Amino acid sequence: MEDGVDHLAFERNKAQFDVEDMKIIWAGSRQDFELSDRISRLVASDPAFRKDDRTTLDRKELFKNTLRKAAYAWKRINELRLNEQEAYKLRSFVDQPAFTDLHWGMFVPAIQGQGTDEQQQKWLPLAYRMQIIGCYAQTELGHGSNVQGLETTATFDPKTDEFVIHSPTLTSSKWWPGGLGKISTHAVAYARLIIGGEDHGVHGFIVQLRSLDDHLPLPGITIGDIGMKFGNAAYNTMDNGVLRFDHVRIPRNQMLMRVSQVTREGKYVSSNVPRQLVYGTMVNVRQKIVADASVALSRAVCIATRYSAVRRQFGSHNGGLETQVIDYKTQQARLFPLLASAYAFRFVGGWLKWLYMDVTERLQANDFSTLPEAHACTAGLKSLTTTATADGIEECRKLCGGHGYLCSSGLPELFAVYVPACTYEGDNVVLLLQVARHLMKTVSQLGSGNKPVGTTAYMARVEQLMQYHSDVEKAEDWLKPNVVLEAFEARASRMSVACAQNLSKFANPEEGFQELAADLVDAAVAHCQLIVVSKFIEKLQQDIPGKGVKKQLEVLCSIYALFLLHKHLGDFLSTGCINPKQGSLASEQLRNLYSQVRPNAIALVDAFNYTDHYLGSILGRYDGNVYPKLYEEAWKDPLNDSVVPDGFKEYIQPMLKQQLRNARL
Numbered sequence: 001m002e003d004g005v006d007h008l009a010f011e012r013n014k015a016q017f018d019v020e021d022m023k024i025i026w027a028g029s030r031q032d033f034e035l036s037d038r039i040s041r042l043v044a045s046d047p048a049f050r051k052d053d054r055t056t057l058d059r060k061e062l063f064k065n066t067l068r069k070a071a072y073a074w075k076r077i078n079e080l081r082l083n084e085q086e087a088y089k090l091r092s093f094v095d096q097p098a099f100t101d102l103h104w105g106m107f108v109p110a111i112q113g114q115g116t117d118e119q120q121q122k123w124l125p126l127a128y129r130m131q132i133i134g135c136y137a138q139t140e141l142g143h144g145s146n147v148q149g150l151e152t153t154a155t156f157d158p159k160t161d162e163f164v165i166h167s168p169t170l171t172s173s174k175w176w177p178g179g180l181g182k183i184s185t186h187a188v189a190y191a192r193l194i195i196g197g198e199d200h201g202v203h204g205f206i207v208q209l210r211s212l213d214d215h216l217p218l219p220g221i222t223i224g225d226i227g228m229k230f231g232n233a234a235y236n237t238m239d240n241g242v243l244r245f246d247h248v249r250i251p252r253n254q255m256l257m258r259v260s261q262v263t264r265e266g267k268y269v270s271s272n273v274p275r276q277l278v279y280g281t282m283v284n285v286r287q288k289i290v291a292d293a294s295v296a297l298s299r300a301v302c303i304a305t306r307y308s309a310v311r312r313q314f315g316s317h318n319g320g321l322e323t324q325v326i327d328y329k330t331q332q333a334r335l336f337p338l339l340a341s342a343y344a345f346r347f348v349g350g351w352l353k354w355l356y357m358d359v360t361e362r363l364q365a366n367d368f369s370t371l372p373e374a375h376a377c378t379a380g381l382k383s384l385t386t387t388a389t390a391d392g393i394e395e396c397r398k399l400c401g402g403h404g405y406l407c408s409s410g411l412p413e414l415f416a417v418y419v420p421a422c423t424y425e426g427d428n429v430v431l432l433l434q435v436a437r438h439l440m441k442t443v444s445q446l447g448s449g450n451k452p453v454g455t456t457a458y459m460a461r462v463e464q465l466m467q468y469h470s471d472v473e474k475a476e477d478w479l480k481p482n483v484v485l486e487a488f489e490a491r492a493s494r495m496s497v498a499c500a501q502n503l504s505k506f507a508n509p510e511e512g513f514q515e516l517a518a519d520l521v522d523a524a525v526a527h528c529q530l531i532v533v534s535k536f537i538e539k540l541q542q543d544i545p546g547k548g549v550k551k552q553l554e555v556l557c558s559i560y561a562l563f564l565l566h567k568h569l570g571d572f573l574s575t576g577c578i579n580p581k582q583g584s585l586a587s588e589q590l591r592n593l594y595s596q597v598r599p600n601a602i603a604l605v606d607a608f609n610y611t612d613h614y615l616g617s618i619l620g621r622y623d624g625n626v627y628p629k630l631y632e633e634a635w636k637d638p639l640n641d642s643v644v645p646d647g648f649k650e651y652i653q654p655m656l657k658q659q660l661r662n663a664r665l
């Protein structure tokens, strides 16, 4: 079959909505769409940003290639006078993880969030001009999740007005920070502040690591790359590093002092702000990771959807065409929930960005009331969306059959780059346990007149939700947003209340929390899923212009919610929110919804507006011309440079000759 081009054109004609209008909804606004469109085309049309050769490069070549691209990107950003948002887009579309992600994504925000005005004035201009390059050095060989367990020390020396940064043990070696291994000149390093023998806990310090003249490590600094990581090219473009400090001295004013200060006399002074603001950079990045999940998942879904329309297997009658695999109900039941999830994560990501901006404004006005909510939402949604995205990318690979396993499908690299998102910025289970603590606190305060707010506001109706039984009678009832919302609220509140009741049976609450951790994680997942469903529903209550666009989003919203209900049917049944018959009606409705998505599937992934360069996938090509291009690509593999491979004469020929001699004997 070599008529893939015709097939996708035919698919596009089937769409029942205006794809150009959907592009605007996906992008967030017309302005955002135009920005992404312009910058992605700019990158795609520049040969310096080609990436199809990435998987054939060895680590050193790959790393050098990354440095070249980063430097070239910076040159273009300056030549074109791109603003911050445009520059961020350009780096994203270059699509090659690099030290710059950590410089702009964590080092700069750490100084912005935790530095005093004076510190910001000193360091930020240098960082903005890239006259210094920074990383975020928190994790150690022995401690990642447990930030309070970090061992690196920063001891105040009142005689010299300096901090002495030291790695007392092997396990205190900084381990993992991106950009640290080979490139960063500076780090925001996290260390225990020790004054006069007293430990004041973990704080951030700006430490210079390498000379700005010859890039050699400064005295007392041992530094390098931690080695090859999962996947071939993937995240190996990044120099995740190891760092040891041997009594490295820095001036006192290089402790980030927005949250707390150390005076010239060595007095520790806390500002009137919560100490958790030291963790602020992580909250910021977790929020960005949620938005990024929709990008990674939508890329995989775009590839799998287009290829599923091109690929045909079985069902040929009288020599006619075989069936497009996208028409198999099993393919739809695996693919369309992922398509719906990509849209769901897009909208919840937009909402989370708003929440983060809101909490930031409040913090500036010394209002810390929404910080726990912001922490719980960013932690929980980071966990939920990255887990679903990593699993979803792998499912998309399987949806593409054998060809999905080829690097030229783009899926292996996407998976390998993406999967550490389940670990970095907080292990996903550890983060869900933070959400669970927040939920348990909320439940425990229910009777106290302390009204739950924000995403836990539904708990205020806990008595009503404990009595709830779904009144669904027919499959169409599951299309009503309120019906879905109530079922999700009842399930989430019942799971939290059950955990709280079980916790109260333990004399020692911490012991109970450890013992019930698996149930607590399930309750946290139920709460986070409710947030995503409710934010999708809220999105649909807004004015959504464009022919047929709202209808498609309603279908996707129902798919997202009913797919979760189907997947977690055990929760909904065991909490008594719905009965088995209602569960089957949800599955029936889901099948109807898949049929409604089918004619629109290609247009729904076209709405992501990804260039072929960004997708980096032969299977996901816009024109659907898969087979000729796959065939062509195979011959480009370095193994095909010679007909007889290196090593044949050395190893295989003697073996063959030996066999021949043996046969003759």
Ligand SMILES: CCCCC/C=C\C/C=C\C/C=C\C/C=C\C/C=C\CC/C=C/C(=O)SCCNC(=O)CCNC(=O)[C@H](O)C(C)(C)COP(=O)(O)OP(=O)(O)OC[C@H]1O[C@@H](n2cnc3c(N)ncnc32)[C@H](O)[C@@H]1OP(=O)(O)O
Pocket: 091, 092, 095, 096, 097, 098, 101, 102, 105, 106, 136, 138, 139, 144, 145, 146, 147, 148, 178, 276, 277, 279, 280, 282, 283, 285, 288, 289, 292, 371, 372, 375, 417, 423, 424, 425, 426, 427, 430, 434, 437
């Ligand atoms: C395909 C190509 C890709 C190319 C890429 C191109 C472009 C990128 C584009 C998009 C990407 C988007 C952005 C990403 C940018 C860069 C990212 C790139 C790479 C990632 C690099 C990774 C970096 C890292 O991993 S940094 C290290 C992260 N480390 C962690 O996350 C550690 C996790 N642990 C913790 O956070 C804490 O230890 C803990 C688990 C929260 C526990 O803390 P502890 O103090 O012990 O707390 P508790 O005692 O439990 O709680 C005390 C009290 O505090 C409250 N709390 C805790 N944390 C916070 C917080 N952050 N904010 C507010 N409040 C907090 C807690 O609830 C409790 O409150 P209570 O007392 O009221 O109950």
Ligand SMILES: Cc1cc2nc3c(=O)[nH]c(=O)nc-3n(C[C@H](O)[C@H](O)[C@H](O)COP(=O)(O)OP(=O)(O)OC[C@H]3O[C@@H](n4cnc5c(N)ncnc54)[C@H](O)[C@@H]3O)c2cc1C
Pocket: 102, 136, 137, 138, 139, 142, 143, 144, 145, 146, 175, 176, 177, 178, 235, 240, 420, 423, 424, 425, 426, 427, 428, 429, 430, 433, 517
């Ligand atoms: C690609 C990549 C890039 C990174 N970049 C950076 C960076 O730039 N800067 C930086 O500082 N760090 C970075 N990190 C480190 C990262 O933040 C940590 O790896 C992460 O926080 C997880 O910590 P850990 O490795 O200590 O995992 P661990 O905590 O050791 O987790 C191991 C297992 O134990 C479980 N576990 C741990 N604690 C608990 C608990 N309390 N209850 C139940 N289960 C638990 C986890 O769920 C997991 O299954 C990066 C990591 C990766 C993989």
